Amino acid sequence: xxxxxxxxxxxxxxxxxxxxxxxxxxxxxxxxxxxxxxxxxxxxxxxxxxxxxxxxxxxxxxxxxxxxxxxxxxxxxxxxxxxxxxxxxxxxxxxxxxxxxxxxxxxxxxxxxxxxxxxxxxxxxxxxxxxxxxxxxxxxxxxxxxxxxxxxxxxxxxxxxxxxxxxxxxxxxxxxxxxxxxxxxxxxxxxxxxxxxxxxxxxxxxxxxxxxxxxxx
Amino acid sequence: xxxxxxxxxxxxxxxxxxxxxxxxxxxxxxxxxxxxxxxxxxxxxxxxxxxxxxxxxxxxxxxxxxxxxxxxxxxxxxxxxxxxxxxxxxxxxxxxxxxxxxxxxxxxxxxxxxxxxxxxxxxxxxxxxxxxxxxxxxxxxxxxxxxxxxxxxxxxxxxxxxxxxxxxxxxxxxxxxxxxxxxxxxxxxxxxxxxxxxxxxxxxxxxxxxxxxxxxxxxxxxxxxxxxxxxxxxxxxxxxxxxxxxxxxxxxxxxxxxxxxxxxxxxxxxxxxxxxxxxxxxx
Numbered sequence: 001x002x003x004x005x006x007x008x009x010x011x012x013x014x015x016x017x018x019x020x021x022x023x024x025x026x027x028x029x030x031x032x033x034x035x036x037x038x039x040x041x042x043x044x045x046x047x048x049x050x051x052x053x054x055x056x057x058x059x060x061x062x063x064x065x066x067x068x069x070x071x072x073x074x075x076x077x078x079x080x081x082x083x084x085x086x087x088x089x090x091x092x093x094x095x096x097x098x099x100x101x102x103x104x105x106x107x108x109x110x111x112x113x114x115x116x117x118x119x120x121x122x123x124x125x126x127x128x129x130x131x132x133x134x135x136x137x138x139x140x141x142x143x144x145x146x147x148x149x150x151x152x153x154x155x156x157x158x159x160x161x162x163x164x165x166x167x168x169x170x171x172x173x174x175x176x177x178x179x180x181x182x183x184x185x186x187x188x189x190x191x192x193x194x195x196x197x198x199x200x201x202x203x204x205x206x207x208x209x210x211x212x213x214x215x216x217x
Numbered sequence: 218x219x220x221x222x223x224x225x226x227x228x229x230x231x232x233x234x235x236x237x238x239x240x241x242x243x244x245x246x247x248x249x250x251x252x253x254x255x256x257x258x259x260x261x262x263x264x265x266x267x268x269x270x271x272x273x274x275x276x277x278x279x280x281x282x283x284x285x286x287x288x289x290x291x292x293x294x295x296x297x298x299x300x301x302x303x304x305x306x307x308x309x310x311x312x313x314x315x316x317x318x319x320x321x322x323x324x325x326x327x328x329x330x331x332x333x334x335x336x337x338x339x340x341x342x343x344x345x346x347x348x349x350x351x352x353x354x355x356x357x358x359x360x361x362x363x364x365x366x367x368x369x370x371x372x373x374x375x376x377x378x379x380x381x382x383x384x385x386x387x388x389x390x391x392x393x394x395x396x397x398x399x400x401x402x403x404x405x406x407x408x409x410x411x412x413x414x415x416x417x418x419x420x421x422x423x424x425x426x427x428x429x430x431x432x433x434x435x436x437x438x439x440x441x442x443x444x445x446x447x448x449x450x451x452x453x454x455x456x457x458x459x460x461x462x463x464x465x466x467x468x469x470x471x472x473x474x475x476x477x478x479x480x481x482x483x484x485x486x487x488x489x490x491x492x493x494x495x496x497x498x499x500x
Contacts, residue, residue: 070327071291071352078292110325111294138296138325146297146309172307179298179309180325 007044024118031126040086057093066114072121086132087190102161105141134184218252227494238483242472246392250463260393264470267444270388277358283408292327302374302381310344320344339422347375369394395453395468427481428452432488450480
């Protein structure tokens with residue numbers, strides 16, 4: 001299958017101020033664990049909804065599914081065009097394609113379940129949704145993902161085909177999910193070929209202690 | 218305007234209907250635009266609101282629309298997960314108990330605010346109600362009700378919050394309170410003539426018609442909202458009669474032993490009594 005990819009890459013730091021205020025390219029935000037994370041700088045520009053509807057990121061995942069948001073998103077990303085999505089969304093689609101192949105049925109990404117801007121009302125911390133690397137799934141095929149047995153079964157499938165993917169544990173607590181599956185690729189940033197180089201001076205190394213394993217996204 | 222004797226007769230009729238049906242409590246209130254008269258029986262008695270609270274919620278949602286915080290076309294993520302008023306734990310709407318399944322079909326997707334408002338009122342969807350309460354917020358809805366000078370309505374939480382129910386923390390209404398909810402909608406003063414008309418249009422599409430609508434002539438148009446749980450059965454309505462006459466607003470709230478029968482029929486009989494009282498027909 002031929003994948004059309006008509007999107008233009010843009011440097012978030014060069015966008016109009018109104019967009020920079022919403023997308024906050026390259027800014028530091030704090031996670032639930034208190035650690036600082038740097039938001040993506042490079043985005044794909046989506047000129048209109050028609051393009052979002054027809055742009056395939058992988059054989060079974062179309063761009064619109066990963067930018068579908070509700071009234072809680074900032075008004076600029078609901079009512080105006082163009083819109084922007086971090087370049088890492090292509091990696092997310094590729095991973096979802098692996099899951100799609102393993103389950104051999106539809107994988108439904110929920111509204112608010114793909115990219116959310118840092119100004120989204122649900123983005124109260126450094127959520128991987130703001131990196132375009134997270135997906136919330138409420139249904140796979142005819143299975144509603146709203147009970148422990150079903151969620152655990154699909155967790156096992158996801159872990160088998162994508163062992164590096166983070167899965168929010170089943171549960172009702174903070175950082176857990178009991179009515180959907182949250183999977184993500186961590187705070188992954190994609191810098192496409194053709195992107196401008198980094199500044200010569202390297203940033204100061206982080207002083208926070210690194211720990212093994214993954215924390216709550 | 219109904220005479221004092223007629224009012225006394227209505228009071229006796231309502232009491233008799235309630236007693237014969239075995240109701241624990243009955244409260245009734247009306248406001249008649251034709252005669253500009255009002256009347257109530259235990260109009261300030263508080264009842265568990267059941268689904269009648271959805272009309273005050275509708276007012277709150279349209280208040281947010283009026284303030285341009287949301288639009289009727291705004292899309293809302295449909296998710297069945299809410300936070301209890303007590304303890305802050307999560308709870309879900311029981312799909313088997315909810316009156317409407319169409320909203321469930323959109324889980325994980327979005328629905329427009331006006332679609333959710335429609336299902337909240339017309340099919341009494343609890344899921345749609347909680348999504349709207351979550352979106353607008355209890356405090357914002359309460360402020361909207363205050364702005365409209367609605368009294369006798371105590372909205373404290375979403376619906377089906379069993380933990381709150383067990384603690385006795387419930388949405389409550391009085392018969393006079395529900396009159397004060399419906400009057401701005403009928404009079405076009407709920408934010409604007411246009412927004413009031415939109416709310417009235419939704420109420421007119423009500424599917425539950427076995428209460429007040431069943432007590433008025435077939436040609437009447439009724440914009441109403443029922444409410445029913447194991448121990449209460451209510452209906453609140455604006456009644457437009459086929460004859461050349463202005464409408465009236467009537468509210469019937471009833472309380473029962475759990476599992477009591479004949480509740481809708483009791484409301485319909487009281488509705489019939491109010492209709493006869495106001496029009497003189499069938500006396």
